[in-house]
Amino acid sequence: MTIYAKLGYTLLGLLIVLNWGFLMGATFRKIGARVAGRYGIPFYQPWLNLLKNISTRTTITHGVMYYIGPVFRLTGGIGLFLFMPMVFTGTVDGPWTNFSFEGDLILILYFQVFGMLGMALGAGQGGHPYSAMGIARGLAQHAAVELPLTLAFISIAIQFDTFSVYKIVAAQQGGIENWVLFTNPFAAATIILAMLGAMGHSPFNLVKAPNEILIGPATEFEGTYLGFMQSAGSILHVMEAVLFMNLVFGGASNWIELIVKTFLIYFWSVFVGMVFPRFKIEQSVTWFFKVPLLLGFLAIIIYSF
Amino acid sequence: MINDKNSKKIVDIIQDFSRRHSLFVLAYGTGCGAIEIPPTMTSRYDAERFGIRGMATPRQADLLLITGYLASKTLKRVIRAYEQMQDPKYVIGFGSCTINGGMYWDSYNTIKILSDYIPVDVYINGCMPRPEAVITGFIELQNLIKEGKANGAQKYKENLEWYRENQRKVIKDWKMPDYNW
Numbered sequence: 001m002t003i004y005a006k007l008g009y010t011l012l013g014l015l016i017v018l019n020w021g022f023l024m025g026a027t028f029r030k031i032g033a034r035v036a037g038r039y040g041i042p043f044y045q046p047w048l049n050l051l052k053n054i055s056t057r058t059t060i061t062h063g064v065m066y067y068i069g070p071v072f073r074l075t076g077g078i079g080l081f082l083f084m085p086m087v088f089t090g091t092v093d094g095p096w097t098n099f100s101f102e103g104d105l106i107l108i109l110y111f112q113v114f115g116m117l118g119m120a121l122g123a124g125q126g127g128h129p130y131s132a133m134g135i136a137r138g139l140a141q142h143a144a145v146e147l148p149l150t151l152a153f154i155s156i157a158i159q160f161d162t163f164s165v166y167k168i169v170a171a172q173q174g175g176i177e178n179w180v181l182f183t184n185p186f187a188a189a190t191i192i193l194a195m196l197g198a199m200g201h202s203p204f205n206l207v208k209a210p211n212e213i214l215i216g217p218a219t220e221f222e223g224t225y226l227g228f229m230q231s232a233g234s235i236l237h238v239m240e241a242v243l244f245m246n247l248v249f250g251g252a253s254n255w256i257e258l259i260v261k262t263f264l265i266y267f268w269s270v271f272v273g274m275v276f277p278r279f280k281i282e283q284s285v286t287w288f289f290k291v292p293l294l295l296g297f298l299a300i301i302i303y304s305f
Numbered sequence: 306m307i308n309d310k311n312s313k314k315i316v317d318i319i320q321d322f323s324r325r326h327s328l329f330v331l332a333y334g335t336g337c338g339a340i341e342i343p344p345t346m347t348s349r350y351d352a353e354r355f356g357i358r359g360m361a362t363p364r365q366a367d368l369l370l371i372t373g374y375l376a377s378k379t380l381k382r383v384i385r386a387y388e389q390m391q392d393p394k395y396v397i398g399f400g401s402c403t404i405n406g407g408m409y410w411d412s413y414n415t416i417k418i419l420s421d422y423i424p425v426d427v428y429i430n431g432c433m434p435r436p437e438a439v440i441t442g443f444i445e446l447q448n449l450i451k452e453g454k455a456n457g458a459q460k461y462k463e464n465l466e467w468y469r470e471n472q473r474k475v476i477k478d479w480k481m482p483d484y485n486w
Contacts, residue, residue: 029353033351033353036347036348037348038348038351038353038354039351039353039354040351040353040354041353041354041356042354045327045356048326048327048356049327051320051323051327052320052323052327055320055323055324056392056393057391057392057393058392059391060389060391219362219364221364222364222365222391223391226365
């Protein structure tokens with residue numbers, strides 16, 4: 001496959017991922033409304049919000065980092081996408097594998113933190129007196145989520161003896177019994193629990209909650225910047241779901257399978273969020289340092305011998 | 306004029322469509338009218354189906370909802386919140402108190418007519434208006450946006466001296482920052 005065809009497929013894939021992210025976001029709000037006994041938004045509301053935000057006539061800026069923050073966040077999402085094999089086609093040079101290469105799991109781990117760092121840098125220059133506090137809380141929770149997640153990733157890497165996401169997907173083909181969910185249940189359980197934090201829905205959404213310490217890192221971002229952040233959030237949500245699908249649930253062999261699997265993975269965190277109220281930061285950090293971290297250690301220990 | 310009906314381009318029509326169906330509300334709960342906002346937003350009346358949802362920061366909000374009387378102290382905060390909002394921005398005056406002072410018509414420490422201090426697009430009368438009336442007010446604002454008549458921000462910029470003069474009459478210790486909006 002020529003590099004131009006590959007680029008074309010990658011751009012098309014990004015478009016699909018962005019729109020699928022918006023649709024999932026709308027479905028999330030709709031489910032929340034139905035749980036609360038309301039009718040809820042129309043399904044096209046996120047596109048309208050994006051359009052409205054990028055068409056404000058004035059936008060305040062607070063400096064260079066304020067511009068670069070949302071761009072960093074979007075880069076985090078797109079970076080996750082660029083090195084993630086989306087659809088398993090039997091060859092790493094296939095149409096929807098993007099730019100997956102040996103060792104992309106390590107790069108993906110970096111890109112997961114990238115978005116949060118972008119937020120930190122942007123909000124730091126945002127002129128908001130409490131943004132540093134919001135960012136500190138966000139990074140504390142993010143570190144608590146990343147630790148069990150990384151242990152589970154390393155356990156899966158030891159299991160298949162590779163750091164390539166594509167090879168991990170390839171090793172899980174041939175039936176449901178080959179999925180990491182069944183071959184490495186401790187790593188799978190760690191990922192399924194830590195995923196709740198990575199998705200950032202209700203028990204663990206204090207960081208981006210609109211009314212906490214007036215109002216968290218994103219307060220000062222408006223207009224186009226907010227539109228950027230919404231797009232980045234949508235891409236990040238889909239890509240997190242795709243990552244967990246690739247690592248635990250056997251990947252996808254076509255887009256329909258990808259959409260069904262990412263929907264179920266995403267809505268696992270949504271439904272948990274519908275049931276459980278918000279944790280304080282110290283509660284969520286201790287929660288991640290108990291069961292998920294212990295399971296992560298077990299997953300590592302089992303595959304080390 | 307961007308919002309002039311006669312010169313409306315296809316881009317403006319699309320933008321206005323998105324603006325009127327995605328109103329982020331900064332509900333400034335100054336008075337007793339704020340108690341009507343929860344039923345408007347929750348399961349009984351559900352304003353979110355019109356694309357109207359609450360927003361906690363003025364930077365990201367499009368619509369400032371003044372729910373009830375404004376004491377002369379709170380006016381200062383309202384002006385600061387209003388000036389931090391980004392350009393297509395709308396104001397709804399809610400309840401009789403914002404129209405003519407209502408039951409506080411002879412009070413020494415509330416303002417009487419809200420549109421002397423910030424440009425108001427829609428007034429909802431009543432003491433206090435029921436959620437049906439509030440939703441009707443929102444829809445009236447959506448119609449104004451559609452017709453290109455909801456340009457309070459431009460009015461505020463053009464008549465800034467007049468508004469400042471009125472505001473300074475109420476706010477004696479004027480220590481307000483200048484916004485480069």
